[in-house]
Amino acid sequence: MPQMTQAETKQRAAFHHMAEVMKGLEADLRWGLTDSARIPAGWHKIAAEDPTPKKRHISIRLDEDVLKFFQAMGAGYLTRINAVLRCFMLARLAGVVKGAAEVDHGQEARAEYLREMEAYMKEKPELDRLMALGGKAGDAAYAKASARLDRIQALLLGMLDGVVEDMEQG
Template identity: 40%
Template sequence: MTKADDTRKASYHRMAESLRDLERTLHGAARGAGAVPDEWHAIAQGVGAGRKVKLTLWVEADVLRFFRSLGKGHTTRMAEVLSTFMHARLAGVVKGPEDVDYSAPYRTEEEQAALAERKRKYDALLEADLQTLKRVTRGG
């Protein structure tokens, strides 16, 4: 087997594992409610891309090489991937390691209380944004 074959095989397995994880998450959501979370309907009815801002972003060389190999519009495709991930997180379909608090055992009670309050406020802001998005996509 060639190095290219090894790379292709490793990429395939990484992709397959990611898809299996996503499928498990989606099935869990489907068992709890409908097949598609309500938030995704709002996303699908959204008005499209918003204002864009320029940013400097460090990405792995192979990721950039891959998107560039797709030709013109590679940065737009990269932005679409990031947007899709963001909406999957906002819809509660995808969860990640940032949801795990590895340092909790090392915090004082005061630090934990302050973080819990900050999280409560942040969650309330996210919920308000989601409700606004739902209202806007419903036309009122």
């Protein structure tokens, strides 16, 4: 079996997570557990509405490649675009897709990085002194400094991955 790319691994994990969530929802609906936390309050309102919502004529600008993609599927492409938008809306209502107000945008990672850097800078003079002494104390100081720097490096790499992901998503 060939090695999966990172994107394929993430896609597979997202698919399995979605399947688990849907299995849970199915069980809740089958057993009539309408008070379940897995069923967002907004869905109850949608379920009570007319199942065929009224259509409204609007003008919308789409990226050319998006429009071509849907048009290439043939007749009914506007209905498919509406279905994709409805699916997105329901995913947001279900909390499956986070909105801008719910997304961290790396704030927590930045704060953790700053905490780690501050702690390292406070420890550094003492660690340098102990490393200069050598022996067991120097080795222990070196190990502590290395572990802290590895953690800082991992946080930076994680933040960079987040930036690259944000750039790829638009």
